[in-house]
Amino acid sequence: MEKEKVISVSGLTKKFGDFTAVNGITFDVYKGEIFGFLGANGAGKTTAMRMLCGLLSPTSGDATVAGFDLYKQTEKIKTKIGYMSQKFSLYEDLTVKENITFYGGIYGLGNRELKFQSKRLIESLGLQSEANQLVGSLPLGWKQKLAFSVAVIHKPSIVFLDEPTGGVDPITRRQFWDLIYEAVKNDITVFVTTHYMDEAEYCNRISMMVDGDIAALDSPSNLKQGHGVDSMDEVFYNLARTAKRKSD
Amino acid sequence: MHSVVVENLRKQYKENVAVDDASFKVNEGETFGLIGPDGSGKTSIFRMLATLLVPDGGEAHVCGWDVVKNYKEIRKSVGYMPGTFSLYQDLTVEENLHFFATIFNTTITENYSLIKDIYVQLEPFKNRRSGNLSGGMKQKLALCCALIHRPEVLFLDEPTTGVDTVSRKEFWEMLKKLKKEGITILVSTPYMDEATLCERIGLIQKGRLLSIDPPQVIIEKYPKALYAIKSHNMIELLSALRELPLIGSVHSFGEHHHITIVDRTLTLLDIRATLEKELPYPFQIDKIEPSVEDCFIQLMEK
Structure with missing residues (x-):
């Protein structure tokens, strides 16, 4: 049986003036997988991700996300995806509860569902005594876990995570990955970028962007084997070194 | 100075x-x-x-x-x-x-x-x-x-x-x-x-x-013996190991999980034999040197 595609991308390109940020990339992401989207700073990851989230319109190429067309149905796409990034996730001057209510509301949850999810989420994260604290006062690791839980509160088909564990301590990073595994169990596909190469190992498949192209796409073990190396760190290093474009 | x-x-x-x-x-x-x-x-x-x-x-x-x-x-x-x-x-x-x-x-x-x-x-x-x-x-x-x-x-x-x-x-x-x-x-x-x-x-x-x-x-001060274990399904292995009373701690480290054992007298052979009874799938386990990250996690969890 053909595996169900949650993302299907063909020749996707984005140009800014005469600069080609994303150069005709083609790949599929299958339902239930953890898809690692790697690349050096400036390789085009963020641009590609913004297009897939319907936030930036492509220059050319085709793509469907959660079954919807990237040109004509961006608003539908937005209801079927979750997104969190290290840079922007929650409102610091709203409380934990208010953030959950706000995002749940935006994602279209009804009052009853919202109440239920809010309670469940606060309990599962152990944030009972912080529920009425401003998010700004929480440690980064807690914020990130909360941001992730909020990003999947509406049970999206796919969640996009842009460097979700940047700057987070080793224990919290691992707790964060537990949340990812749980989401996968609940049929949510995960699309994640990271600079931690141990985390690359936790992905089912990895694509590696170099200069706007996908230079490699395979499982971590196949990539290591193909490069004749023992770690993803070395694979990354080998591929990123071939970049011609200065990371400007 | x-x-x-x-x-x-x-x-x-x-x-x-x-x-x-x-x-x-x-x-x-x-x-x-x-x-x-x-x-x-x-x-x-x-x-x-x-x-x-x-x-x-x-x-x-x-x-x-x-x-x-x-x-x-x-x-x-x-x-x-x-x-x-x-x-x-x-x-x-x-x-x-x-x-x-x-x-x-x-x-x-x-x-x-x-x-x-x-x-x-x-x-x-x-x-x-x-x-x-x-x-x-x-x-x-x-x-x-x-x-x-x-x-x-x-x-x-x-x-x-x-x-x-x-x-x-x-x-x-x-x-x-x-x-x-x-x-x-x-x-x-x-x-x-x-x-x-x-x-x-x-x-x-x-x-x-x-x-x-x-x-x-x-690294030398790390107080326990540390083992690296892997199998075909690492997520499943992670939750299985967490349930076993034999295991002191388990943390993912790239393609392996690093584990410590509660009973320090057990040898690698003992551990392997016990795990073979508990885990219904093949796995590979070896004794390893801790990294700074292992040490940091150990100190933080104390």
């Missing part, structure tokens, strides 16, 4: 104690790593040492100067690269560098030899506004600006967070060169592989230093 001396340093924001009785010394010319989770007080320590924040208790000296009384002297002799990009976004690369050189009563040419290796990589973009640079380039520019007055001590607060592996390696190569120039470096990082590149590491949690040792000593 110590370049940095921190004694019972304390900082409190309302009821929140950020730095709690922290003490450590950094030798002249040493590369010292301050490693700890977010919110452990690293940034507050940096800001107090850079004389941007007044301590609530204790003392700190940089290059022999008191951080409160002699703050002006300290500002002349240290370079500080904050965790967030703090240069002028609407000035160009060259303008930023020129600005910082002028503030410190020097010129770009006077100390060019110190920043040359870094600056040549920035030079193609010297007329670009710094706000439009990529993460890796911003970080290189920030380092140049922190070095332009040839400081004796360099404070680097998470300089490589959000930076890719290749740029991180380059950055540490630069630090090695600065060390050769005799510059003392106090650096914080969430990347444990970078911690290994420091001569000594202070592990910090909740505003207190848990330990201060060279990386090798930290």
